Amino acid sequence: MPRINVDKSIFIDVKPSEVYEKLMDFNHWKVWSPWTITEKEVVVTVDENNQHYHWKGNLVGEGEMRITGSTPNSSIEVDLNFIKPFKSKAKVAFIIKAEQEGSRVHWTLDNKLPFFMFFFKNMMTAMIGMDYNRGLLMLKEYLEEGKVKSNLEFVGNSSLEAMYYIGRKTTTSMDTISDAMTQDYKALYDITKSNDLDVRDHAFSIYHEWKLAKNQTTYTAAIGLYSLPDKVPNGFVVGNIPAQDTYVVKHTGPYHHIGNAWSAIFMRDRAKIFKKDKNFDPIELYLNSPENTAPEDLVTEIHMGRIR
Secondary structure (H helix, E strand, C coil): CCEEEEEEEEEECCCHHHHHHHHCCCCCHHHHCCCHHHCCCCEEEECCCCCEEEEECCCCCEEEEEEEEEECCCEEEEEEEEEECCCEEEEEEEEEEEECCEEEEEEEEEEECCHHHHHHHHHHHHHHHHHHHHHHHHHHHHHHHCCCCCEEEEEEEEEECCEEEEEEEEEEECCCHHHHHHHHHHHHHHHHHHCCCCEEEEEEEEEEEEEHHHCEEEEEEEEEECCCCCCCCCCCEEEEECCEEEEEEEEECCHHHCHHHHHHHHHHHHCCCCCECCCCCCEEEECCCCCCCCHHHCEEEEEEEECC
16 A cells, blocks of 8 residues: 655744643644644544544544654654545654754654555645644644634635736745745835836735645736736736636735645635636735734635636
């Protein structure tokens, strides 16, 4: 059977004993889990010893985890049992090491996929790795600040009006996308001001392609325009987004948590909650600006094309 091995880590600015204490109690898992945040209706049950966790949802499936071993302030071993949508078992571990004045936390998984999923091994490894990264970011925030600043609203059916735009098309690794977008939008705001372009209210990003196994994406960072410029500046592109019915998940919180909204909308796409328009590249629409908005108050909508 094909095997999946995942190992993701993050630095958390608290002592190993604090990390260990929280991870040994599954009641805390609900706060930072990268899966329960994507489905509010998921039912979670934790036993009285806080070391057995059962979940059941329409989108996240059903399964259970049980802590099977631990070394104080150092490691925790967990048996993971998937029940639905297919049966599978995995070994999960948390490795905690002192680093500087805080902790380096590794989250690992060793799993055997059903044979019929052999061809999905690379994609599954990449998807689980992305989920782990989302979870570790929320765990870090929870332990350092006492709460997770990521909230999802499942808006559902919506629409986008037609608009022109000027943009910069970029292919980058998911690890460097934040830096790439910062550079793209700085260049875009500079060019719109220097050319006195008639800009609309919100900036947005159009995602053209994801190569999950390569940890890579291609997007166009864009600013809406009321009309197209007579001449396109070097290094930039212009285009037109047609009016489009969409399905929307809204995220409130820092941009580094925006993956929670993407995961939620892809989950609904796979579950066929809506009929996806494959000819429409999904859009990340920024409803306010980090220049005058606190990170926890940033509002972003993910629009995926929808067929009525």
